[in-house]
Amino acid sequence: MSLTYNPAKVTVANNTFYDTSDGGVQGFYKANPTIRQLLRAGLVAPAQETAIWGGCGITISLPGGIAAGPPNTGAAGTLDALLTLASSEANLDGFTVWDQALATVLNPSVADPIPLAGGGDGTNPGGAISFFPLGSGAEIWVQCTQAVATALRSGGGWGAQSVYWDYTNQLLLNAAGGTAIAVDVTGVSVNGNAMVVNTAGTGWNYSGYAALIKI
Helix, strand or coil: CCCCCCCCCCCCCCCCCCCCCCCEECCCECCCCCHHHHCEEEEECCCCCCCECCCCEEEEECCCCCCCCCCCCCCHHHCCCEEEECCCHHHCCEEEECCCCCCCECCCCCCCECCEECCCCCCCCCCEEEEEECCCCCEEEEEECHHHHHHHCCCCCCCCCCCEEECCCCEEECCCCCCCCCCEEEEEECCCCEEEECCCCCEEECCCEEEEEEC
16 A cells, blocks of 8 residues: 655644744744743733733833732732833833733724733732743744834844834834844744734734744
């Protein structure tokens, strides 16, 4: 008996994030059974009164100074990470991801909403979201500009290009805007193959660009 098919000719479904697929979604990390052990969860800090979503640069703080009572039930010491949006390279500690972030909410007034971890109220923390700290080695899809995508697709090795973080719009830049962030760019997804968050931080933009950064 003989086999009539080629066992080496195997295909996979598009956008399943196998190495042979293409496409990227902001705020998710590339599956890695070792790195996933470093995934952490945190709460949006009381002072961070606007929502946080996947693919944001964050500052990670200890929970000192949180008022007792719901949702803390007087046990502030049980919280180990409070998250705010980073404002500069000096306080950039990691990046948020949606993976295993089960407490995010969807805005019912938005046609195509993104999952959001709600902001704090000035006294109590807001919603919960997952994150990876810098140095973890996680590869995370973040939004980038068209200029970054074009430059990266021109070639070059991992870490060959200096990149910068836009702390206002939460996206990757390749033009000097301060101190370059210590990440390696390991992939890029261009217009039509990328899902990123729109500039208002409410819905999805299907015409943007995404870069895979190793932090």
